[in-house]
Amino acid sequence: MDLQAYFDRIGYHGGTEPTHDTLGALVAAHVRRIPFENLDPLMGVPVTDLSAGALTAKLVARSRGGYCYEHNNLMREVLCALGFGAERLAARVVWMTPQGVDGPPSPQTHQALAVTIPGADQRYLVDVGFGGQTPPAPIPMISERVQQTSHEPFRLRRLGDDADEWVVETLIGERWRPLYILGMQPRPLIDMQVGSWYVSTHPESNFVVGLSAALVMDDARWNLRGRHLTVHAGGGTERVRFDDAAQVCAALTDRFGIDLAGLGDVEAKVAAVLDT
Known part of the structure; x- marks a missing residue:
């Protein structure tokens, strides 16, 4: 380690x-x-x-x-x-x-x-x-x-x-x-x-059929589900609806700091599950 x-x-x-x-x-x-x-x-x-x-x-x-x-x-x-x-x-x-x-x-x-x-x-x-x-x-x-x-x-x-x-x-x-x-x-x-294999391969697993991302900042929670980004901060909630997969991928990179390199055609896969 x-x-x-x-x-x-x-x-x-x-x-x-x-x-x-x-x-x-x-x-x-x-x-x-x-x-x-x-x-x-x-x-x-x-x-x-x-x-x-x-x-x-x-x-x-x-x-x-x-x-x-x-x-x-x-x-x-x-x-x-x-x-x-x-x-x-x-x-x-x-x-x-x-x-x-x-x-x-x-x-x-x-x-x-x-x-x-x-x-x-x-x-x-x-x-x-x-x-x-x-x-x-x-x-x-x-x-x-x-x-x-x-x-x-x-x-x-x-x-x-x-x-x-x-x-x-x-x-x-x-x-x-x-x-x-x-x-x-x-x-x-x-x-x-065994649990990880199950949730990462079962055809009905939320992790297989949908997209999720989250961060817990000092003053906010950022939650992404499909095309929907929710930011909970200061007792209020901001909701953002992305128009397409390109905007979702930009959020994954820019807001969540995720390196998408080497994963294949992420944008095409995200497009297929935007509303799940």
Whole structure:
């Protein structure tokens, strides 16, 4: 793991001791500079190599982004190299589903991290790869403990009496909304590789049939879905509708800082999915 290259990529110039302050600063810098994006699955390239070398080559050296399995495994490599403890957790996404946590079980297609600081028992949820609703700060893994962030508050809550599944929620307006149901048992890398293969190849996966990109800036959330760009800032929302694929590709490059070189005819592929 080339830590200095990673620090340069995210514009990080702070301390490297494994402390709570370092953890929070790294999370904020990461989500500010490395975008969430699904261009590889969209272009027909399965995401199966989650090794430190592959992730560094793509997200750090090539000025690309990725989705949860890539972001959070890269973050895990960084944190472990700095002396933090970091375990992989799997989750079932319920964000924006009609029934939320009360609906039928969705597959475990999301990855997050449980992070510990040396000398402390407290665990923190770290998730730098949940797209437009990515938490911009570590969240204490204590039921009902509200964590204010630079954007919305977040919390974890036990799902009924089951100690092995907790729901991660964010406060939007006056309503707590669920993001995903988090399994609390550590998972090996092979489980993440299977999940990543599934979401990057299944013909009905959102990552295969649609385009998404997101960044969490200090004062705004930028979310791109197809031709629609939404910017949430200062309690207000700006919506931009791009006319064509060329404008979308320009936004991917200029707003999100994604290098499209070597991916094939991205503009043609984007044109085919603009309204998904």
